[in-house]
Amino acid sequence: MNRKEFLADCGAKGLAGVALSLFPWLESCTPKAQQEIKGEKARIGIIGTGSRGLFHIKNLLQMPEVEVVALCDDYRPHLEDAAQYFPKAKLYDDYHRLLEDSEVKGVIIATPLYLHGRMTIDALEAGKRVFCEKSMAFTLDEALEVYKCRERVGGVLLIGQQRLFDPKYVKAMQMIHEGKIGKVVGVRNYWYRNNDWRREVPSPELERRINWRLYSEYSRGLMTELACHQLQNGSWAMGMLPEKVMGSGSLIHWNKDGRDVYDTVCAIFTYPNGVNMTFESIISNKHFGMGEQILGSEGTIDLVTAMHYTDEPAPKGSGMHQLVEQIENGLMSNSVFAGTSWATETSALAPGLPIMQNVKVVSGESSVGAEADGSKELIEAFAHAVITGKQPDKVLEESYYATQFALLADKAMKEGAILTLDEKYKIPYEPLK
Amino acid sequence: MHTRMEIVLPRLEEPMAQSVVRDVEQRVSKLERLMNRFDNASPLAMVNAVAATQAVELDGELFMALELCEVFRRGTGGYFDVAAAEQPRSGAAYLLDGKDHTIRLASADVKIDLGGFAKGFALEQVCRMLRESGVESGVVNFGNSSIAALGHHPYGEWWPIGVANRKCAGAVAGEFRLCDSALSVSGMAESGEYHILNPHTGLRVAGEELVAVEGRSALVAEVLSTALYAAPHNQRAEIMGQYEGYRATELYCRKDGTTERRLIENNR
Structure with a gap:
């Protein structure tokens, strides 16, 4: 693009x-x-x-x-x-x-x-x-x-x-702020991979320079390398910052090569209104890949796939909603709903609707970067x-807090404590909504 | 008719759209009350209950509908038959008297089922009502199997309507471009039941394919898709030969998401 x-x-x-x-x-x-x-x-x-x-x-x-x-x-x-x-x-x-x-x-x-x-x-x-x-x-x-x-x-x-700067996130957040999924009641983030996260080392003395991500002397591991991206979704969608953080991290699988950063982490961020945002990352199982979901009282937006799911599709299973949404968005594409007769007792699970055309879905497998992200x-x-x-405007403050909450969660894991961000770290913040 | 109707009317002022849709709802509800054989209060239920023993006088619209069904029965080699049953009969299943607007059933086991007709019949009327109300562009979806389009999509020259491949989630079996035309699809029911009978054998048709018919009239498209699905493959072209301006396609959906599409030749 x-x-x-x-x-x-x-x-x-x-x-x-x-x-x-x-x-x-x-x-x-x-x-x-x-x-x-x-x-x-x-x-x-x-x-x-x-x-x-x-x-x-x-x-x-x-x-x-x-x-x-x-x-x-x-x-x-x-x-x-x-x-x-x-x-x-x-x-x-x-x-x-x-x-x-x-x-x-x-x-x-x-x-x-x-x-x-x-x-x-x-x-x-x-x-x-x-x-x-x-x-x-x-x-x-x-x-x-x-x-x-x-x-x-x-x-x-x-x-x-x-x-x-990713169009599908921008579009999704606009829909969320317009109330398309009702009140935001939860934010789910996960990032699963199944690899050792190592880079090839030409000579043993270069190990810590090249594989700096694996050593706490240089890296905060999964929280700063992965979570930092996803935590920012919560603040963007909610229009506020988390109040407290708790979490747990362990080294459970890739624990024989000398690294000392966690290879599995799970953190909960609670907002002032009680809503929770979760982040989980495991790098020894990749079945679920990467997911970022904003859960609303009336529906869900999956940010990674740019799909919108409604909690109460009416009528269920209808592809006509897709047609309506396309027209509202100024689009024309094939609306797939025709088939043999739909009968009230055979309603299918409601399909999600793409929020925009030509979405490039990023798997999250690459640790370098992905096209169209x-x-x-x-x-x-x-x-x-x-x-x-x-x-x-605004992006530096958003990035600042994404970093602070990633670091705070890492600290919470290490201390086994529920932490709040100290007042001295708070900077003027204007929500992205 | 045991399903739902959805109407999309872009670029129409909301009060106007609501008024039109209210009128449509009333009209379709009236047809439902008239043609629903499962509603004991409907005239059709009355026909099924007593017309084997006595002639039953019918409301003008219901009589006209049954007359149309008879025309289509003859026009499809008998493969569209509202009296189709698992015990096929050799003679006529019912007799319509045009002078008295009455019907007589040949025997007590004959049941008239307008399920394969009523959606097309209603859709035809809905389209007319919309046009008379000044609607130039819109789509009416009646239970996914009968779809009519007025004019074209606001951002294109037609309404692109896809038929879903039920054997592979998300796959498309075929795309149809509707513009002042209709599409009807017949085949195995969503529930997996083979519900269409071959009127000549009384057997349930167990074709794996879908039959999609597009053309000017929603009613004709509906009748044809049912009749073609019920008919053996070697008789389908002959049936199509009696209908000008209609196009029928067999869709053989596969689990890998691909679909083989075969146009049914028109033997005109």
């Missing part, structure tokens, strides 16, 4: 008209915003050219408004991999040197978690516009430090919470912000 198609994919004309008031951070996707940067270049440096960095590079190559002028990685093979794509880019093995490069206006940070906070602060203080992968920081204190630094120096800071749109929004210097 290209930028011009983005708002169209959010539900054709209907959403395009209202999206900007509800989703102001998407402003850079509009034709007007595109016109604003016509002919200009976002000169970007990339810090961290491993698997996620390369994923961004492949998207950046499709963006004419971007010029990658510098690359940095302290692991030479990764740096050389990336350099093939940008032969003219300057190469650094120390990110401080890249930050001193005046040609670099924006930096993309795709390094291990424990480096995010320090690198982001250094980049902001060097006057760079910054995109950093999620999670925002390694500790609760560090996340606050990053947020305050951005406040102090101004400029641009975006965090890799790409669901905010909002990542490209997010990087495009960053490129736009590098040129204009304008911080997209």
